[in-house]
Amino acid sequence: MRELFQLTVLAYGAATITYLVYFFSRNKRVRGGARGLLLGAGVLHTFYIIARYLAAGHTPIASNHEAVSFFAWSLAWGFLSFRWRYQVKNFGAFVSPLITLLMVIAALSSQHIVELPPALQSYWLPIHASIAILANGFMALAFCGGVMYLLQEREIKKKHFGLFYSRLPSLEALDHLNQHCLAIGFPLLTLGIVTGSIWAKQAWGAYWQWDPKETWSLITWFIYAAIIHQRLTVGWRRRRAAIMAIVGFSAVLFTLWGVNFLLGGVHSYAG
Amino acid sequence: MLAETILCLGVNHKTAPVAVREKLAFSGDCTTPLTELKALPGCEECCLLSTCNRVEVLLVAKEEATTAAETVRRFLFGASGITPEESQQYSYFHQGSAAITHVFRVAASLDSMVVGEPQILGQLKEAYRAATEQQATGAVLNKLLTKAFSVAKRIRTETNIGGSAVSISYAAVQLAKKIFGELKDKKVLLVGAGEMAELAAEHLAAQGIGKVVVANRTLERAVNLARTFHGTAVGLDELVPQLAEVDILISSTGATDLILRKEEVRPVMRQRHNRPLFLIDIAVPRDLDPELNDLDNVYLYDIDDLKQVVELNRAERQKEADKAERIVDEEAIKFLQWLEAMEVAPTITALRRRAEAIRDAEVAKTLGHLPGLGEKERKGIELMANAMINKLLHDPMMFLKAAVPAEEKRAHLALVRKVFGLDAEGGDSAS
Secondary structure, three states: OHHHHHHHHHHHHHHHHHHHHHHHHOOHHHHHHHHHHHHHHHHHHHHHHHHHHHHHOOOOOOOHHHHHHHHHHHHHHHHHHHHHHOOOOOOHHHHHHHHHHHHHHHHHOOOOOOOOOHHHOOOHHHHHHHHHHHHHHHHHHHHHHHHHHHHHHHHHHHOOOOOOOOOOOOHHHHHHHHHHHHHHHHHHHHHHHHHHHHHHHHHHOOOOOOOHHHHHHHHHHHHHHHHHHHHHHOOOOHHHHHHHHHHHHHHHHHHHHHHHHHHOOOOOOOO | OOHHHEEEEEEEOOOOOHHHHHHHOOOOOOHHHHHHHHHOOOEEEEEEEEOOOEEEEEEEEOOOHHHHHHHHHHHHHOOOOOOHHHHHHHOEEEEOHHHHHHHHHHHOOOOOOOOOOOHHHHHHHHHHHHHHHOOOOOHHHHHHHHHHHHHHHHHHHHOOOOOOOOOHHHHHHHHHHHHHOOOOOOEEEEEOOOHHHHHHHHHHHHOOOOEEEEEEOOHHHHHHHHHHOOOEEEEHHHHHHHHOOOOEEEEOOOOOOOOEOHHHHHHHHHHOOOOOEEEEEOOOOOOEOHHHHHOOOEEEEEHHHHHHHHHHHHHHHHHHHHHHHHHHHHHHHHHHHHHHHOOHHHHHHHHHHHHHHHHHHHHHHHHHHOOOOOHHHHHHHHHHHHHHHHHHHHHHHHHHHOOOOHHHHHHHHHHHHHHOOOOHHHOOOOO
């Protein structure tokens, strides 16, 4: 299983390098290779998660290693799912390094299979955790789109055409991407919080107990709700939407890690 | 050497002024000049390309290459009234590998006035189609031209040669596309009805811009220009209210003062719900407040900015062109190798080697399955296999060695190489 994981990390790494080569060289043959590699890595990763599920006997989203690995998985498949919906030029050069980074973080954390405390042994675990992390995946895609938007906008505004102007898609396409990711990510995020709350009622008898993770996911939810509300009412789009996607994603990351390391609480992974 | 019989002779925008080129150009139907060319003594295969920037003949000569070139030159300049000395000076002549490289460069648009412009490939394909219809081409030119098309395609996919705009109005269109993506549902406002504005609007219209609005000091001129683009005309005093509606503004008035200031546009942006606004100021002195660029989602470009874009694109294109030249050189070498193989002797060797390889492999396999055989039986099997390939190869060999005219011989060689798959290991999958 360890080998399978390492192989997956390597495959993501290879896909990232190929995407970057395509980004710089613009040789279209390379792009095909990059897509193939990423798809292959995504498939390997799926096998790894299944293998881990079989070995642990519960959904493998319980330790930091598992959560981050699942995060990378949802990012990879979220990105791949876009492939047949619509194309965003050179999106892969931004998404794949993030996937690889997450996988490296997963590789560095303890890969031991944790024993779940009785409170967590529930069918709500797979539902709540996977929905919440899938939401993170789409927020991460929106983040990548936001970074691309700001880079492209900067070159157009400053009239300084460097690396990005010809390589990145139009501002319009990047703004659409942002909107599209949030349109999928936000409902998932909402559902993640709702299912978590139901599970909390079942496990601890209260829907909400202001555990730091709960508080921070609520803050994150409010940030995204504000983005969407502002976009629909006063036209917070484009540059401001891109900045907010980056701010929102920092909140996502803080909810995922910052809370565990700095604040503790019931969500701190066992072990 | 077969390669040395490939010739290319003609004039282009680099060697001859337009006054000369237009005298040589064959407009419209190329059937007559092609049949005349084909009938010239010393011409084995030919193809004629005539565009506004070049007139050139691609030719496979029978024997004396230089005489053939002279004949073709006389044919090209025949009706132009240009003296032979001058015609020498205006035309270029390539032979052998230089001619091959030249054809590849032309197809890939490396020899064009605007490097990377895509029309030339279509024109060359058209010229080739016309030549095949007249049966003017044979084994060598067929291979050379199809190869040229695949080289051009390879260069399109592997480099970014056609990717950047090299004129001011086109640069403006490209920027608009980077900001708005699709231009279908976008509106452009022309302020002032100058020539440059008209040109840019034409480019935008060609890219399918949704609507054109013209504002001008004299409404009559505005109405006239609006009509050419099926748009509407407004007075200059409606400029600010119009900004709430349009996405692109091209300003080119003769006004000595600014006609649009930051303070006027700021409230409009709120009204626009922050939809971006692309302002193009091609007037000198400038019409639009340079500080407009500081507003969020407003992109202001003046004439110098656009010139800078064009300069950058030129440099970028040059870099891509260098990559393309490497591909051309590489493919020219491959083509020369193919030509060498088109001689009789190497083909016969290749054919024998192929057959012997099959014989050795099959004999080894068979003997491997029959371990109990004695020396005599083994010898018998080997002899039988050998006799079979010799008998099988006899007729193709005779076919290749037969004394036939050169063109037919090349067709025979190409056929045999194809039937026996002798070119397969060359990695040449393009044709």
